[in-house]
Amino acid sequence: MKVTIKDIARIAEVSTATVSKVINHKDEHISDPTRKKILKIMKEYNYIPNTAARSLVTKKTNTIGLIIPDIRNPFFPELARGVEDRANESEYNVIFCNTDDDEEKEEKCVSMLIEKMVDGIIFTASSKRTGEFRRFKNNKIPIILVDRDLDLKHIKGRIKADNRNGAYEGVKHLITCGYKDILFLSGPYTSYTSMERLKGYKKAFKEYSIKYKEENIIEGTYQSGWGYEIIKKLLRQKRKFDALFCGNDLIAIEAIKALQEDGIKVPHEVGVVGFDDIYMSRFIDPTLTTIKQPIYEMGYKAVQMLIETLQGKVNSYQNILLDTQLMIRNSTLKK
Amino acid sequence: MKVTIKDIARIAEVSTATVSKVINHKDEHISDPTRKKILKIMKEYNYIPNTAARSLVTKKTNTIGLIIPDIRNPFFPELARGVEDRANESEYNVIFCNTDDDEEKEEKCVSMLIEKMVDGIIFTASSKRTGEFRRFKNNKIPIILVDRDLDLKHIKGRIKADNRNGAYEGVKHLITCGYKDILFLSGPYTSYTSMERLKGYKKAFKEYSIKYKEENIIEGTYQSGWGYEIIKKLLRQKRKFDALFCGNDLIAIEAIKALQEDGIKVPHEVGVVGFDDIYMSRFIDPTLTTIKQPIYEMGYKAVQMLIETLQGKVNSYQNILLDTQLMIRNSTLKK
DNA sequence: ACAATTAAGGTAAACGTTTAACTTAAATGT
DNA sequence: ACATTTAAGTTAAACGTTTACCTTAATTGT
Numbered sequence: 214m215k216v217t218i219k220d221i222a223r224i225a226e227v228s229t230a231t232v233s234k235v236i237n238h239k240d241e242h243i244s245d246p247t248r249k250k251i252l253k254i255m256k257e258y259n260y261i262p263n264t265a266a267r268s269l270v271t272k273k274t275n276t277i278g279l280i281i282p283d284i285r286n287p288f289f290p291e292l293a294r295g296v297e298d299r300a301n302e303s304e305y306n307v308i309f310c311n312t313d314d315d316e317e318k319e320e321k322c323v324s325m326l327i328e329k330m331v332d333g334i335i336f337t338a339s340s341k342r343t344g345e346f347r348r349f350k351n352n353k354i355p356i357i358l359v360d361r362d363l364d365l366k367h368i369k370g371r372i373k374a375d376n377r378n379g380a381y382e383g384v385k386h387l388i389t390c391g392y393k394d395i396l397f398l399s400g401p402y403t404s405y406t407s408m409e410r411l412k413g414y415k416k417a418f419k420e421y422s423i424k425y426k427e428e429n430i431i432e433g434t435y436q437s438g439w440g441y442e443i444i445k446k447l448l449r450q451k452r453k454f455d456a457l458f459c460g461n462d463l464i465a466i467e468a469i470k471a472l473q474e475d476g477i478k479v480p481h482e483v484g485v486v487g488f489d490d491i492y493m494s495r496f497i498d499p500t501l502t503t504i505k506q507p508i509y510e511m512g513y514k515a516v517q518m519l520i521e522t523l524q525g526k527v528n529s530y531q532n533i534l535l536d537t538q539l540m541i542r543n544s545t546l547k548k
Numbered sequence: 549m550k551v552t553i554k555d556i557a558r559i560a561e562v563s564t565a566t567v568s569k570v571i572n573h574k575d576e577h578i579s580d581p582t583r584k585k586i587l588k589i590m591k592e593y594n595y596i597p598n599t600a601a602r603s604l605v606t607k608k609t610n611t612i613g614l615i616i617p618d619i620r621n622p623f624f625p626e627l628a629r630g631v632e633d634r635a636n637e638s639e640y641n642v643i644f645c646n647t648d649d650d651e652e653k654e655e656k657c658v659s660m661l662i663e664k665m666v667d668g669i670i671f672t673a674s675s676k677r678t679g680e681f682r683r684f685k686n687n688k689i690p691i692i693l694v695d696r697d698l699d700l701k702h703i704k705g706r707i708k709a710d711n712r713n714g715a716y717e718g719v720k721h722l723i724t725c726g727y728k729d730i731l732f733l734s735g736p737y738t739s740y741t742s743m744e745r746l747k748g749y750k751k752a753f754k755e756y757s758i759k760y761k762e763e764n765i766i767e768g769t770y771q772s773g774w775g776y777e778i779i780k781k782l783l784r785q786k787r788k789f790d791a792l793f794c795g796n797d798l799i800a801i802e803a804i805k806a807l808q809e810d811g812i813k814v815p816h817e818v819g820v821v822g823f824d825d826i827y828m829s830r831f832i833d834p835t836l837t838t839i840k841q842p843i844y845e846m847g848y849k850a851v852q853m854l855i856e857t858l859q860g861k862v863n864s865y866q867n868i869l870l871d872t873q874l875m876i877r878n879s880t881l882k883k
Numbered sequence: 884a885c886a887a888t889t890a891a892g893g894t895a896a897a898c899g900t901t902t903a904a905c906t907t908a909a910a911t912g913t
Numbered sequence: 914a915c916a917t918t919t920a921a922g923t924t925a926a927a928c929g930t931t932t933a934c935c936t937t938a939a940t941t942g943t
Contacts (some may be wrong), residue, residue, distance in 0.1 A: 217929055228893045233931055242891050264663050265603035266929035269898045274600070276664070284628050290619040297646055306660055308641050311632055325641055328599050329611070437827065466831045473833070492772065496801045498808070498833035552899055563923050568901055577921050601899035604928045
């Protein structure tokens with residue numbers, strides 16, 4: 214049988230208001246003996262406040278929602294961990310939702326999170342959405358966007374890596390290594406990051422006064438399997454290329470696999486650069502040259518931003534751009 | 549301004565009870581025109597029920613807690629996805645917590661989940677805990693254990709892979725390949741799965757009437773980095789071995805890396821078998837021979853079990869053992 | 884010495900649902 | 914024709930907190 218604030222009040226011979234005040238540290242007007250007595254009884258009876266009742270009146274749940282495409286994509290565990298760590302520091306919990314970049318699921322996630330009255334939402338996805346969410350009409354739940362762009366009323370901030378410059382550095386590295394036919398195995402064009410990386414790709418070419426070829430830019434997906442498939446397809450088509458700049462590490466790793474199966478040597482015949490610097494990129498053979506994003510930090514800072522907004526410490530729109538870093542390993546080679 | 553059930557009732561000119569009944573499909577005694585009218589108004593005014601208020605009276609939150617050591621460990625994203633998918637099918641949400649196998653954090657997680665009044669908990673960890681949770685005194689939240697053993701009052705079921713037999717198959721494979729000095733790079737002994745895998749290791753030796761050496765069994769951790777470090781250390785010590793049976797794929801992958809850095813050929817000089825079959829195990833070089841666990845399925849079925857318990861469909865203790873599968877790839881070789 | 888302030892705590896409404904118990908009118912059985 | 918059942922609702926309490934406002938006694942200021 215659960216013990217409530219009323220039980221505590223009765224046993225301590227005070228009112229529930231008094232108990233509530235000591236629970237919430239609004240106890241300037243509570244005497245020391247009373248406070249101690251209440252705390253002792255609370256501990257003794259193992260009192261656990263009922264969050265539902267509390268939320269009902271305070272309109273706060275101390276819960277935030279995390280919307281991601283798929284936790285199995287190696288980018289997201291790192292992000293999720295950053296989110297959870299920062300959330301926990303401020304006694305927030307995290308409800309997470311996978312959308313598979315599906316609009317219907319996204320909508321459902323948002324609905325669920327609103328019903329659960331989360332205090333805020335961290336939203337990452339690379340989806341096609343352009344419009345408003347249906348359920349957002351009467352709602353004011355603040356949203357922090359991670360690594361994507363979207364125009365919604367509720368957006369209080371945005372945090373992302375400098376995808377354009379990262380891609381620029383990566384492609385520049387390939388060019389200066391001496392690679393000539395550099396394909397861009399892009400993620401979906403609907404994704405904001407893809408487009409930014411594409412800009413970086415083009416910028417690098419421009420800077421070296423090389424004309425890039427439209428057909429060298431190939432749109433794909435971030436789903437596992439695509440990197441492998443596309444290389445197999447290109448090889449069947451006898452497409453000529455000597456370097457790959459990949460939308461993420463997963464694509465890069467799968468591509469390398471596909472190349473090696475056909476006896477093509479990385480980095481000697483084909484150089485490969487990835488994006489993200491996932492943990493495994495150091496363990497494949499050859500180790501992967503890639504653009505490191507501060508993924509954990511992105512999650513951490515997104516929640517930081519959200520909490521500051523919730524506490525009213527900040528109410529202007531915030532936009533954080535984090536630096537990327539070129540990690541040169543063995544999948545590229547100075548020719 | 550949020551629209552409540554009272555607003556809907558007022559507009560539809562019925563009582564809140566009537567509205568509540570149609571919301572919860574307890575509407576046998578509601579006429580069709582009334583029902584439709586209410587539904588229409590709910591949609592029109594974008595009514596979203598307040599879960600806190602509902603939970604307060606029903607004592608249910610439609611939320612489950614997921615406790616794991618670290619989402620960054622490649623085992624857990626797969627599991628988490630299984631959990632979320634099954635949970636969503638029944639309109640449940642998932643709150644997740646990382647414990648880093650730390651007792652204090654575990655305790656804190658449990659506290660938070662109880663306060664949030666989750667309907668049930670999926671608990672995975674490989675920790676040292678033996679006793680009860682402090683906060684569990686007055687509580688009856690059902691727990692399903694995944695891949696671990698623990699003696700708590702609230703445990704309604706357990707689901708795990710057949711670790712012992714999996715390990716047995718893996719070691720047997722190494723033995724029949726002709727490898728002689730097979731080290732076991734184990735996870736922590738405090739983990740239930742480690743001990744089961746150790747039993748499998750011993751069983752295989754016994755079956756082939758080989759005496760295993762105590763010093764070949766090495767206790768480690770599942771933290772990233774250990775697999776690499778231990779191999780470096782063994783090589784410095786000039787330890788003799790020609791095969792590794794690893795506590796998980798991460799250890800195996802790191803070990804292979806460390807071996808290759810020292811010019812040792814896998815599988816020719818040293819054969820390696822992992823455990824889990826994480827996605828990346830197909831992409832490293834050589835591809836990793838490993839014991840596949842049905843990870844997604846474990847998460848999925850754990851929630852299934854939990855929900856059935858919550859619905860009262862089942863109230864006996866359940867114990868599911870899932871089969872593992874030996875995936876022979878290129879890190880082992882028939883000599 | 885008396886008004887004003889402060890310390891310590893109490894009262895009761897409010898938050899938004901659900902649900903057991905009740906009501907009323909119509910339909911049905913015999 | 915009357916009792917019984919059913920259909921279609923309504924009423925109001927309950928869930929466990931928080932909090933604005935109140936009360937009382939003690940302290941302080943002048």
